[in-house]
Amino acid sequence: MTTETTEPADEAPLFGPESQFSAFFDDPRWALAMIRATVLEAAHPQIGAALVDNSTFVTHPWRRLRNTFLSMRRMFGTDPAVREREAARLNRLHARMSGSDSHGRAYDATDRAARAWVVATLFESAVTMCRLSGQPLDQDTMERMYAEYRAFLAALDGDAAELPEELADFWRYFDRIVENELENTEAARVILYRLFDHLPAPALLDGMPTLWAAGRAVVGPLLGAITVASLPEPYRRRAGLPEMPGAPTLMQGAYLAAGLARFLPEGWINAETIIEALSLAPDSDDPRARTVTALRARMRKASALLRLLTPLSGDTDPGPAPSTSTSTEENRRSSEEFFRRVLDQTGDGHLDWPDLAAMARELATRLDLDEPEETQLYDAFAAWWRELQAALDTDGDGRVSAEEYAAAVPSLAGPALIRVAEVLFDATDKDRNGSIDADEYRTLFRTAFHRDLTTTGGGYGRSAFVGDFLSFMAGRRTGTAYDPLLADA
16 A cells, blocks of 8 residues: 655645644644544444454553554655554454444444545544634634645545545535434543543552542643533533533643643644653663652552641552562562453453453554464454363353353463464564564564663573563562553552
């Protein structure tokens, strides 16, 4: 797939740092607009069903945010080769998502009309955020930005035929979808209410539940109210969404306050740096982790003070780890924690194929695998799922419950899981010499996992690699190199 985009010499390119869209990457208003756009996407029956069945946004929202941001950076970058490669990766990812919703209606993540709606919500929410913040776009700028979003859709689908060619026609298209097709889907309700109320802490604040719970208790309901108030009135009416008294004023104030960021010096707000910092654990080998560690120490003091002044039931900061007789036990997760944080990637309380597919997707995304390696990884995870299903699905419902998992206390390190580890090793061992050298090792564990592990003899052999991976997946140990990849929120 090749998408050529040409512009007159006196016009800014449709992609790259000079594009209209790129100007929003570091704009605080974009955070509010993205939440709004995501709700409008999730309200589409096909998209909502795909999100509920396949997405990890409930249990791993910060990871999902990071991956989405990285993908958008690639798609709107200046290099057409990077853009085409990312578009191909997204198409393969969506091709693996299909099924039926709770009403028996089929969904397919490659449906072109549904994909066009995703792009439409991003564009309309960008226009709306500018209007709500008192900085409405002029007609020429709007036309230019709409051309960028159509070019984005063309990069994914080969053409942008599903979106009207003219901006005037787009508004009629948008109103028609809102009034006739959007529903109060489960996915939309989860984003508006459950996600904000139960949002897990990012790695930066992990281990300080009192401080996080206090902030979430205030900010969560406000974000929900602001988002509902900003949605199109016909959808709010059809979906029966309650509007909190004073929410329109609150929403307007939030967008106006975020819009004041335009007075800050250029470069003061960098979304990529913020997202990466939120994802850094204190034991990371990333140089920025030292700053994170110092910040966490200050926040721990604030958390302790807050807990003394306003204790929150059910949210207590962890004390010192209990002493144990062996080093083997002190870093073990309980079966319940391992199931919740690692196996149940979609957060529905059960283990089934979408959970393992999410693991494969995350590994393939972080390692930026090419199609053959990505296919091998998915095939290995599919074989592992068949192995788990045969061993643990005692009631034959096609999935594994937390109770079935805990009761069986299984050893997950079967032949299929070993194959998963071997595929990962082969993907990292670029020169196929049977050992991961320093450069390959750095690419895997620093770039993908933000970790360095000790190697012996200047290399990391297949057996050691497989052993470490199995120790995480079967031994349920904390503090491994894979924690920030599959366990962190």
